[in-house]
Amino acid sequence: MAEFTLPANSILTKGKKTAAPAGAKNIKNFIIYRYDPDSGKNPRTDTFEVDMDNCGPMVLDALIKIKGEMDSSLAMRRSCREGICGSCSMNIDGRNGLACTTAISDIEGDVTVYPLPHQPVVKDLVSDLTNFYAQYASVKPWMQTDAPVSPDRERLQSKEDREKLDGLYECILCACCSTACPSYWWNSDRYLGPAALLNSYRWINDSRDEATGERLDELDDPFKLYRCHTIMSCTDVCPKGLNPAKSIAKIKQLLIERKM
Amino acid sequence: MKDLRSPLAKAKGLGASGDASHHFWVQRVSALAMIGLVIWICFSIAFLPEANYATVVAWLQSPLNGIITLLFVILSFYHAQLGLQVIIEDYVSSHSKRLFGILFIKFLSYFMMAAGVYAVIKITLGGH
Numbered sequence: 001m002a003e004f005t006l007p008a009n010s011i012l013t014k015g016k017k018t019a020a021p022a023g024a025k026n027i028k029n030f031i032i033y034r035y036d037p038d039s040g041k042n043p044r045t046d047t048f049e050v051d052m053d054n055c056g057p058m059v060l061d062a063l064i065k066i067k068g069e070m071d072s073s074l075a076m077r078r079s080c081r082e083g084i085c086g087s088c089s090m091n092i093d094g095r096n097g098l099a100c101t102t103a104i105s106d107i108e109g110d111v112t113v114y115p116l117p118h119q120p121v122v123k124d125l126v127s128d129l130t131n132f133y134a135q136y137a138s139v140k141p142w143m144q145t146d147a148p149v150s151p152d153r154e155r156l157q158s159k160e161d162r163e164k165l166d167g168l169y170e171c172i173l174c175a176c177c178s179t180a181c182p183s184y185w186w187n188s189d190r191y192l193g194p195a196a197l198l199n200s201y202r203w204i205n206d207s208r209d210e211a212t213g214e215r216l217d218e219l220d221d222p223f224k225l226y227r228c229h230t231i232m233s234c235t236d237v238c239p240k241g242l243n244p245a246k247s248i249a250k251i252k253q254l255l256i257e258r259k260m
Numbered sequence: 261m262k263d264l265r266s267p268l269a270k271a272k273g274l275g276a277s278g279d280a281s282h283h284f285w286v287q288r289v290s291a292l293a294m295i296g297l298v299i300w301i302c303f304s305i306a307f308l309p310e311a312n313y314a315t316v317v318a319w320l321q322s323p324l325n326g327i328i329t330l331l332f333v334i335l336s337f338y339h340a341q342l343g344l345q346v347i348i349e350d351y352v353s354s355h356s357k358r359l360f361g362i363l364f365i366k367f368l369s370y371f372m373m374a375a376g377v378y379a380v381i382k383i384t385l386g387g388h
Binding site for chain 1: 276285351
């Protein structure tokens with residue numbers, strides 16, 4: 001039952017330190033997780049002294065500066081730099097978030113940057129989200145209908161019903177919530193996690209969708225849904241300010257409602 | 261052997277069991293009942309005039325006290341069984357060990373339940 005030895009390559013070592021250019025006055029240390037599974041070596045943390053007088057305000061600005069000017073071998077994902085693509089999700093200062101919307105000034109002392117917790121690491125800050133995306137696909141995140149609608153008509157939705165999707169449709173699938181969830185850490189092979197469940201509820205709650213019952217059927221499972229114990233880490237870390245815990249509670253409520 | 265199933269096939273797994281909402285519901289209902297029962301049992305024992313054997317037996321022999329104590333014994337072990345099952349599902353990842361743990365918890369809780377019911381009946385029906 002219990003494993004008393006750590007798997008190979010799991011002990012973190014101290015890596016190199018890269019100093020700021022001479023004359024830099026306003027220095028902030030960035031302690032960054034580095035791991036290359038192909039090298040066969042243990043992961044390490046490298047320290048980079050960043051000249052803050054010559055750097056943008058966000059953590060992503062510093063990471064791009066480090067990659068561009070100090071160590072080009074640093075691997076990370078980033079794209080939009082404005083919190084809409086969800087690529088630069090990582091663990092910053094012990095908390096999951098988007099590097100592009102996390103201000104360096106909000107972090108006291110050294111800035112630690114790790115990949116998302118409890119996911120396989122592809123390299124450095126890039127984690128393998130294959131299972132996360134497959135779980136998202138498994139909730140069939142698209143509209144399912146049986147009733148035919150004339151091809152020249154839209155499927156109508158009232159303004160009030162459309163408003164019910166606010167707080168749900170904004171999810172950018174950055175995986176901050178699911179990888180912050182202890183229940184997802186222990187059982188991510190079977191527990192769908194907050195992101196997939198929020199997206200499932202987005203369609204359960206859509207007045208135009210006609211597969212509500214089938215969607216609920218597919219979630220009535222001790223692992224897929226009920227591993228959620230309302231820990232609320234998902235809601236706490238969501239960089240978009242969404243509330244996956246509430247969506248999961250609503251799904252549980254509907255599963256009871258249809259019994260009565 | 262390399263697992264060549266697609267990530268989607270793995271995520272879907274064996275599908276939904278279809279009865280998990282029952283476990284969730286009865287856990288909540290039994291918790292709700294336990295609120296009243298625990299308050300009742302704590303106050304009843306605290307307000308006993310004396311804490312000796314004869315007083316407790318006399319208290320338990322009142323029909324209402326006997327019935328509520330039976331409910332408390334049955335529901336507390338039932339609720340414990342449901343909760344412990346959740347903990348085992350959370351932390352025991354090996355399928356065979358998980359099954360063994362859940363069966364052990366279930367058998368133990370039903371045994372304790374039966375022992376408690378037997379004890380209450382024995383006292384209330386006068387054999388002491």
